[in-house]
Amino acid sequence: MEAEGGGGKAAAGCLYLVDTLAGDPEVLQADAEIYYEKLLKKSSSTHDVFSIPGGEEVKLEDSCVCFVPLYRNNPTCKVLLLTDPKDKETVLAVYLNQRWWPVEDVVKTADPSRDGLVSVQTFGERIILFVLNYIIFGMLEGSSANDAFFLPHSATECAKILWRNGEAVAFYSVKMKGSLCDGITSQCYLLPVLDTIFVRRKYRRSGLGMKMLHDFCQSFMAEDALGISCPISAAMYQVCQKFLQTYPEEQKRLWEVEAPGNWSQRMNIWLKIQMESFPSQKAEEGSQMGNAESNKPREPAVDQVNKGIEYIHGVGKVARDAAEKKGDTAAAQTLNSPCPEQEDLEYGAGNTQQCKGFRKRAGPGGSVGDKAAKQVRMIP
Template identity: 45%
Template sequence: MYPVDLPAVDDSDLTSASEQYLSSLESRARGNEVFQASQTSEIAITANNVRRLQLFEAEQPDCTLLALHPPDDPTQVVALYLHEKWWCVADVLRTSSTSRSGLMLVQSIMERVIVFLLSQVVDRHSEQEVLFSLHPRTESCKLLWRDSQVVGFYTVKHKGSLCDGWSSQAYLLPVLDTVLVRASWRRRGCGLHMLEDFCSSFSTEKFMGVSSPLSPGMVAVCRKFLQQHEDYQERLYEVEAPGGWSQRRNIWLNIKLGRYSLCINEESSPTSGETQRNETQSNNCRPEATSFSICNVNTPPATGSSEEQIKPCDPSHGGSSPSSKTSGTGCSPAAHADELDHRPPTRPPKSLNTKQALISQPSLSTETCGEKPDSEDTQGRIKRVRRT
């Protein structure tokens, strides 16, 4: 069995067990424990190469777990201390339960640990910035399970939920905030599957959002989805938190107008929330450690790098969250509450009618702007038009 299959624990139990183990480790004159990273590699477990990792956002009560790293590289994560033993990262992402299949709502603390690993550790080289800020412990999230392992996740900002912890602004529509698919599982329809699940979960809502900015990979996923589900073409928007009308852009319209950088193949590059990375994570324990930057865990998202959307707090996203890292709706709104119109305009903007907006685009003219007609016949035509 793997950690996610073992009896449930709460975050206080996880933190308490971690502190007790670290305290006992620090009290020893010399460490005599080792972790078998592979058949040919083992790492000594000492207080010098064990670090605390914060699982949730800083403003929340502490919840920490212990990570083992090589003595010469503290940015790597070799194993995690869970259920009173060390587990390699690959095993933490696996399950022995056949019932774990497809998209499943995150509920247990171990599932929260998996979200943490996917967003902070997996598929990232040591020189890369952390792609997402830490997710809140109450973040609405689903994990995607296939072949007895987790292959991705997505998070949602519900309509009416607060955008951040320091203002009273709330989301005006449900928003797909963060989407991540592991490198080894991209281009297999996982991103499309998660977008379809999100939209079907809020099918009664008139409008739905995807956090801004959209990465090329996420644009490709949205295009394929909207081609297959035309009834969502007028309902799916790229949004910045909290999602007022001035913070929404119709995705289908902008795709047709060529305003996005588009990937040729779905998920050929990151789709929301992460940057393009090489495939580094296998299904088995490996001597190579998984990269993780201890110092950057709490830093805000790096603007502009996004893959599966994911989304932690970035002003460009309009919100702040676990997801507020590279691609997603951060919690900092792009507009102040007093600048937002919480009601739809009496005459919907043209972007709400994609077909009309496309047809009404003005064509280019070779006439100089403001040039006067040079013939009486032309002037006559203009007068007749004005009279009509």
């Protein structure tokens, strides 16, 4: 038997998930839980199959289907995922609206009004943000040389998705001024901070990183100071350098900051560029190459989720305490090209974050902590 809606577009015309998802999130999750229970009760001879775009079929059984939290701060809200039985690090589809959606279809739209940078507001757009961040970057397009996986954003994360030609191709998220820095202290951000930023591989080197950085600055014109999460990678500094050369009026406004961002926790980015006091691309790459031999064997993503720990390139297994001390005050951002003019933005705001410990990540039915630091991923 083939699963209902086993692949491709929605039955209603050429609409995609984000165009049709209008139901109550709790009802949608309940539907997924009912479907999952039915799946568990089926015998091996009657399992449905999911048709992967391209022709291959995957049997729908409990060994390759699991729930994961949709939001970092709400472990009870989950989404059902289908992983490749041959490679648990590869997510094939998401179950919503009583059918399976291939990952590539989840991030598409038939609505021509979705073009350029659009604020994340609807539940469907939260699903898009989750897929871009957690699945496409965290599992499918991240470097195989580095074993970092990323927590979902919170349910109220301020973010924008960049749409181009009917597809979600990039996003960035912001820690708003006045929002809590973490779930441990009562400290709040003293300025808006660019926290995470990601461009899909096939859309890099086309100016999208510059476009999002410019949009971030334009969105807070009334603010005298704007932050980018510390530590900033050498590659992201290249983007900042080109941006600040193009828009010199922003040179006094952009700061590398640690949460909550008081004056003792800020360094002017343009000043660091002029002083050449930021990390070099070659040094970062050399450090990663030097750590390669000590890297732990890569485990399937779902196994890492279930264990609640992660293996990170060149670090190994670290206790959760280290993550809790640092908090979630920095993201990871990388560029794939050593040349400033070749923007190849991968992710967020910090390259030396590897030494700051691990995020705890929950598997099906578990909770996701809100206390851990994101990890960097640099592709040589």
